[in-house]
Amino acid sequence: MRTAYSPDQIRTAESALMAGLPAGTLMQRAAAGLAVVCARLLTGAHGRVYGSRVTVLTGSGDNGGDALYAGARLARRGARVVAVLAGSRTHEAGLAALRAAGGRTVAFTEEESLGLVGDADLVLDGLVGIGGGGALREPYATLAKATADTPALVVAVDVPSGVDSGTGCVEGPAVKAHVTVTFGAYKTALFVDPGATRAGMVELVDIGLRPHLPEPEVVAPADGDVAALLPRPSAESDKYRRGVVGIVAGSDTYTGAAVLSAGGAVRAGAGMVRFASSAEPVRLVRARWPEVVTTILDTTSEVSLDAIGRVQAWVVGPGMGTGPEAHALARAVLAADVPVLVDADGLSVVAADRALLRRKAPTLITPHAGELSRLLGVPRERIEARRLEHVRRAADELGVTVLLKGSTTLIAETGRPVRAITTGTPWLATGGTGDVLSGIAGAFLAGGLSGYDAASCAAHVHGLAARVAARGGVPGSGEAPIAALDVADALPEALRTL
Numbered sequence: 105m106r107t108a109y110s111p112d113q114i115r116t117a118e119s120a121l122m123a124g125l126p127a128g129t130l131m132q133r134a135a136a137g138l139a140v141v142c143a144r145l146l147t148g149a150h151g152r153v154y155g156s157r158v159t160v161l162t163g164s165g166d167n168g169g170d171a172l173y174a175g176a177r178l179a180r181r182g183a184r185v186v187a188v189l190a191g192s193r194t195h196e197a198g199l200a201a202l203r204a205a206g207g208r209t210v211a212f213t214e215e216e217s218l219g220l221v222g223d224a225d226l227v228l229d230g231l232v233g234i235g236g237g238g239a240l241r242e243p244y245a246t247l248a249k250a251t252a253d254t255p256a257l258v259v260a261v262d263v264p265s266g267v268d269s270g271t272g273c274v275e276g277p278a279v280k281a282h283v284t285v286t287f288g289a290y291k292t293a294l295f296v297d298p299g300a301t302r303a304g305m306v307e308l309v310d311i312g313l314r315p316h317l318p319e320p321e322v323v324a325p326a327d328g329d330v331a332a333l334l335p336r337p338s339a340e341s342d343k344y345r346r347g348v349v350g351i352v353a354g355s356d357t358y359t360g361a362a363v364l365s366a367g368g369a370v371r372a373g374a375g376m377v378r379f380a381s382s383a384e385p386v387r388l389v390r391a392r393w394p395e396v397v398t399t400i401l402d403t404t405s406e407v408s409l410d411a412i413g414r415v416q417a418w419v420v421g422p423g424m425g426t427g428p429e430a431h432a433l434a435r436a437v438l439a440a441d442v443p444v445l446v447d448a449d450g451l452s453v454v455a456a457d458r459a460l461l462r463r464k465a466p467t468l469i470t471p472h473a474g475e476l477s478r479l480l481g482v483p484r485e486r487i488e489a490r491r492l493e494h495v496r497r498a499a500d501e502l503g504v505t506v507l508l509k510g511s512t513t514l515i516a517e518t519g520r521p522v523r524a525i526t527t528g529t530p531w532l533a534t535g536g537t538g539d540v541l542s543g544i545a546g547a548f549l550a551g552g553l554s555g556y557d558a559a560s561c562a563a564h565v566h567g568l569a570a571r572v573a574a575r576g577g578v579p580g581s582g583e584a585p586i587a588a589l590d591v592a593d594a595l596p597e598a599l600r601t602l
């Protein structure tokens with residue numbers, strides 16, 4: 105598991121570590137690691153460090169100090185380094201080191217500074233790190249904006265400036281980095297959007313902080329962590345022991361969601377999938393997934409799930425509509441004493457009647473920001489801007505496990521670190537992929553995983569499958585548009601890689 109920490113946690117760990125070390129040791133470790141990454145990037149892009157043009161954006165704090173020391177190391181290898189001094193003051197020892205190594209410094213003026221950003225081979229963003237707060241002030245904001253337009257490689261020092269390191273929030277202009285070199289431990293923002301997207305690839309430089317770190321705020325499972333959790337069949341398995349998932353989805357208006365959710369469950373390895381809905385979705389599910397056992401529900405009379413047969417977990421919601429019939433169905437499913445996943449229209453139903461979520465067995469909800477907005481009564485834009493805060497709040501307030509979909513997916517459960525899943529691809533942003541996810545997570549719930557683990561594993565393999573599908577199954581190839589059903593069909597290939 106990669107683990108991430110708040111600025112306060114990092115500072116406490118840093119103090120404990122520094123107590124036993126000569127002053128300046130940590131900054132030297134950080135700068136050395138940063139310079140190694142920059143040298144590697146320059147060599148990769150231009151064949152050498154010597155003669156390359158490096159612009160160091162320097163703020164007033166230690167983040168600027170790291171950048172200046174790294175600039176000095178690159179200057180000693182022959183790079184032409186210019187530091188733009190943007191702060192009210194500058195890290196003095198770092199400045200002296202850069203000058204002694206032959207680097208140049210200029211005070212910020214808009215024309216010259218933007219020219220230096222535009223003409224560089226590599227821009228080093230040392231404006232603010234974990235000491236930053238709120239929207240960037242000028243002239244930092246102007247410099248941060250310029251990083252979006254330069255052809256140079258942009259390397260952020262510790263965190264991209266303009267991104268709140270503790271939350272991932274971005275309140276104004278922020279640096280858009282290709283690579284972020286972070287020190288000692290990952291910062292929360294590096295796993296949580298919109299900040300995570302600003303960071304690009306993240307490289308961690310070990311400065312010895314690990315023994316002093318507390319419980320993390322956010323964790324990002326790696327392939328191995330997910331592989332260790334996934335339910336796998338053994339010689340003793342039969343279809344019932346592997347877990348039967350029941351899906352209540354689709355309606356005569358929305359049939360596709362049913363096929364997609366059932367497909368996610370089938371391909372993710374449910375022992376058996378039972379599906380119940382009105383006649384048309386049942387017909388289509390049977391046509392696409394003949395292995396699914398189906399029941400046509402008569403919603404004109406009292407809803408009973410008894411006819412469907414026993415299941416170890418339910419999925420309810422995709423495409424089911426939001427009228428009185430959907431409400432009755434959701435009520436019946438949520439009355440069951442097995443884990444239930446609520447998605448899509450099911451979330452609209454429970455948003456109108458949150459008491460439905462008060463139950464003994466585990467509940468997992470899988471909203472996107474719009475659906476969570478309805479559940480919490482908070483505007484969608486606010487949820488998108490403050491994803492970590494709201495996924496936690498939803499878990500606490502609703503007493504359920506929450507999977508918040510988006511470019512990075514967050515999973516929250518009260519008392520546990522938030523899990524961040526970053527395996528996806530922007531090609532996943534297409535209609536119906538969320539329905540596939542509900543089926544995958546339902547299969548894992550039925551396979552015996554907790555809501556927290558089922559959600560994490562499902563989002564992780566969903567992202568991997570999307571990548572497999574986008575590459576047409578050819579490792580290393582470029583990515584192309586995908587349809588939701590492609591994601592379901594790519595699940596076995598994705599699972600084979602774990």
Ligand SMILES: NC(=O)C1=CN([C@@H]2O[C@H](COP(=O)(O)OP(=O)(O)OC[C@H]3O[C@@H](n4cnc5c(N)ncnc54)[C@H](OP(=O)(O)O)[C@@H]3O)[C@@H](O)[C@H]2O)[C@@H](O)CC1
Pocket residue numbers: 114115118130131134163164165166167168170191192193231232233234235236237238239240241242244261262263287288311
């Ligand atoms: N912890 C560790 O283990 C290690 C930490 N290390 C490094 O130290 C970094 C933290 O350094 P730090 O504490 O000096 O703060 P930092 O991020 O440079 O920024 C502070 C200054 O920024 C400014 N500022 C703030 N907000 C602003 C805004 N919105 N808009 C504009 N300006 C704003 C504000 O300046 P002022 O307003 O005072 O002019 C403030 O003084 C850390 O990220 C890492 O790189 C490594 O060397 C090794 C080990």
Ligand SMILES: Nc1ncnc2c1ncn2[C@@H]1O[C@H](COP(=O)(O)OP(=O)(O)O)[C@@H](O)[C@H]1O
Pocket residue numbers: 448472508509510511512513528529530531532533534535536537538539540541566
């Ligand atoms: N930009 C993105 N990058 C990666 N994954 C994304 C992005 N946008 C959306 N996704 C993922 O795509 C899926 C979309 O789900 P959802 O919004 O429920 O769609 P639908 O309701 O059409 O099925 C989610 O798993 C979400 O995390």
Ligand SMILES: [K+]
Pocket residue numbers: 167229230231232233260261262263264265
């Ligand atoms: K920075």
